[in-house]
Amino acid sequence: MQAQTILSFETRGPALYDITGEVARWVRETGVANGLLTLFCQHTSASLLITENASPAVHRDMLRWLGRLAPEGRDYEHAAEGPDDMPAHLKSALTGNSLTIPVGDGRPLLGTWQGIYLAEHRHAPHRRKVVAHVIGD
Amino acid sequence: MQAQTILSFETRGPALYDITGEVARWVRETGVANGLLTLFCQHTSASLLITENASPAVHRDMLRWLGRLAPEGRDYEHAAEGPDDMPAHLKSALTGNSLTIPVGDGRPLLGTWQGIYLAEHRHAPHRRKVVAHVIGD
């Protein structure tokens, strides 16, 4: 038994957007009780990330840290699309495009403190697409 | 054909804990000969990692490198749970929570020099849970 959809999210600048609820709701609707969920972000300047869901300060520290590892002020060769474009590709490569999460009792088996986040790395507003696929029974 | 379990590991401070043997044993017991294995760490301050299995020096260099990229001494906004907490979230985001490995002949198809590691990033002892899921025939 399989189901697949494309989830769409509006972003307004660099932040971690919590998509846990929408993902869990879709998994429940598919009727798959036990299986594997894959999420795949179809972009190279936004990415997927699992991190702590309790403290907004964690998210702010995470964004500042990504900004130090891949700073916007640096002299990149690829700069035609703006100073935030190449850093966005680097941050996406670091955090990754795909997540696979086991499903049990009809829900993604996240730990208590885990949330699923769409990490936006560009400043301009974007519409981001995440393919969700579940396989199981 | 599917099987799912939660593997539990005791950690005693920052290190790479080799879980290859326990994972391979569980896959064999499920009877799945050909398929996909997903491992998912249910924490945000410990993570999963595949790296070289031959040299302990590689693991020590890896931990020192993670410590340089996400140093404990820095002035993080999120510091209430101790100086090793925010760096642990950052190291987990960098290395990731989930691994998917093809299975053939009843075993994870790792390369000769690859081991599967639970990376602990906190100093205090912890009990860490890894959901293992295999699907195939």
Added chain:
Amino acid sequence: MQAQTILSFETRGPALYDITGEVARWVRETGVANGLLTLFCQHTSASLLITENASPAVHRDMLRWLGRLAPEGRDYEHAAEGPDDMPAHLKSALTGNSLTIPVGDGRPLLGTWQGIYLAEHRHAPHRRKVVAHVIGD
């Protein structure tokens, strides 16, 4: 319905090698129209990465950035296999060994600007193996 193969790639030094075409061709040949594709790199000094497929400058910036995060000149404890060996393990840990991509209409559901790359981190020529596994119907 499942299919599995090992794809082999010759590398000649640090670069991002575009494997999108070969992967997509293999998926098409399996006859799986809808499902999950997993790619798994069986090495610890080469890795898999999804990034922008349009600009070679993005790839050069990406390699320079990896070189700054895990520089070859540093004093690593593990240095017996050459100055590029330990940095290669670090870069592989950062970018990761496995990718899972949903399949629809018989092809990996990549975004318009996404390519799948084998990232080689060693200087000497290597033959790299990537296990490809598809499950679906």
